[in-house]
Amino acid sequence: MNQHMRHNTACKTCSLSPLCLPVSLSFSEMDRLDDIIERGRPIEKGQYLFRQGDPMESVFAIRTGTIKSFALTRAGEEQITGFHLPSEILGLSSFGTQHHQVSARALETTNVCEIPLEHLERLSSQLPELGRQVMRVMGREIREDQQMMLLLSKKSAEERLASFLLSLAQRFKRRGYSEHNFRLTMSRSDMANYLGLAVETVSRVFTRLQKSGIIADTGSAREVHIADQKRLCDMASLSEGERVELGLIETTTTH
C-alpha cells in the first residue's frame, strides 16, 4: 500500500477508473499502478500544475476540478489547447521531449494524481495492458485535436459554440453529472481563445442561443441549462467523428 494513499484515493476505489488509465487492469495490477502514483495537495484556482519549459517528469490524471492547458505564442498571448476534466490525462503532448511544451493552470480547485514518467514506462513494459491504454488515450487525444482542426477551419461561430457545449455536456454525462445543467468553469475569454473567436462573438452567440430558446437564461453567465438538445445538435453540424464521440452513432462506416 502506498504511503500517499488517503481515503477514497486509490484507483481501486475511484469511481473514475473506468474512464482513466486503470481501465481493464486487474485489481492486483491496479495496486501496482497505485504504488507509483503520487497524490499531493490540491491546486488552487489560478495556480500552475506545470509551466511550458519545466522539466517533464510526470504525467497527471485529474481527480477533481478543471485544468486548462495552453501554449504561448510569440506575442506572449496564450493559445488554449484544451480543458481537462476528471479522469483525463495531462502532459502526453510532451512525450519524447525533455520539457513541457504547454502550461497547465487550474480553473478551480483541482486534485490530481501524479504519475512519474520513469515509473510509468517501467510499469508499462511489465503490464502490456497499461501501455496499450496509454496509447489508446494518446490516440483519442490526436482524434480530438483533429476534430478541433475541423472545427477551426470549417465551422461558423454558432457551430463552434454549439459543438463545444455538446462536448462538455457529454463529458459531464459520462462522469455521472447532468448533461443538461452544468457550470462553466472557464471564462468567456477562455472559450473564445479555445474556439478561435473574439470574446464579443462568444457573448453574442450565447445571447442568440438564449433568444431562440435552445439554452435557458439561468441568471448567471457561467451556468448553462440546455433546453433543446436536439436543436443544439442540428446547429453544431457535427462530423461523423464528433457523433461517435458524443455517442450519437455506434461506429463509423465506409463511404
Place this chain on the structure above:
Amino acid sequence: MNQHMRHNTACKTCSLSPLCLPVSLSFSEMDRLDDIIERGRPIEKGQYLFRQGDPMESVFAIRTGTIKSFALTRAGEEQITGFHLPSEILGLSSFGTQHHQVSARALETTNVCEIPLEHLERLSSQLPELGRQVMRVMGREIREDQQMMLLLSKKSAEERLASFLLSLAQRFKRRGYSEHNFRLTMSRSDMANYLGLAVETVSRVFTRLQKSGIIADTGSAREVHIADQKRLCDMASLSEGERVELGLIETTTTH
C-alpha cells in the same frame, strides 16, 4: 530474414531509419522489427491506402512518396488532417478504435511499410525502446496538431501559408533534400483545405509572395523556390513550439 524484404528495404539499410520507428533500436532489434513489417507494391497517385471505416489492422510508415489523410465532414467534403512524407507514421490517430477514423490517399506514387498492429503491440512489450518510440511519435503528432490549432485560430492567411512552406522546407531538409527548392505534391485546393482558407486566397498569397521576392517565380505553380527564407520566417509569426520544430531554437525555456 523476412520473405518480403527486397533490395534496400530493410530498416537496417534504410536511410530514413533515424527519423522513423527503428530509431535507437540495436541492429538485432531492427531485425525483429523487420520481421513483422510487410512491404507491398507501390500505391499509385489517387489510390487509397485505407479508408475511414476500414478495420484498423496496421499502421504504416512511408518509404517514398506523399500521402494525405483526411476525415469526411457531415456534408461529404474532406477535411485534410495532414500531409505525410517519408519516415512518417500513419494510422496512429485510430489507436484504440476498431476502425480507421480517417482516409489516406496517395498524392503521388508511394511506397509504404505496413506494420500489423497485433505484431507491433507484442513486439513493443518485448522491446521497451520500440514502445517508447511509438509514444514519442504520438506525442509529436499531438504537438503538431496543437500547433495547427494555433495556426487555424490565430494566424492570418499570409502567416498560414508562410508557416506551411517553412514546415515543408524543414521536413525536406531533414530528409536530405533541398530546403529552398522543392516540388509541392498537393494541389492549391488541398493546401487551402488543410490551412482553413479558400483556394483563391492561397493563390493570391502565392502571387503576393512572388511579387515581394520572398519566393521566386519558377514557371510552375507546383515548383517552389524560397528566395528569402528570413523574410518568410518573419512573415510566419512562428510560435516557440514551431521554432523548436524548425530547429531555429534549441529548447523551450520557462516564462
Place this chain on the structure above:
DNA sequence: TGGTTTTATTGACCCTGGTCAATGGCTGTC
C-alpha cells in the same frame, strides 16, 4: 461595505478573406 478590478454584454464600424464568375494554362486521352 464600498471601491476596485475583472468579466460580460451590446452597439457601431470596418477589414480580411469568402463567394461568384470569367479566363487561361496544364494534362491526358482518343
Place this chain on the structure above:
DNA sequence: GACAGCCATTGACCAGGGTCAATAAAACCA
C-alpha cells in the same frame, strides 16, 4: 492535335466576425 477536364489565377463584390468603445454586472478585497 483537338477536345475535355481539371487546376490556377484574377477581379468584383459581399458578409461574418473582428476591433473599438461604452456600459453593466460580478467577483474580489481591504
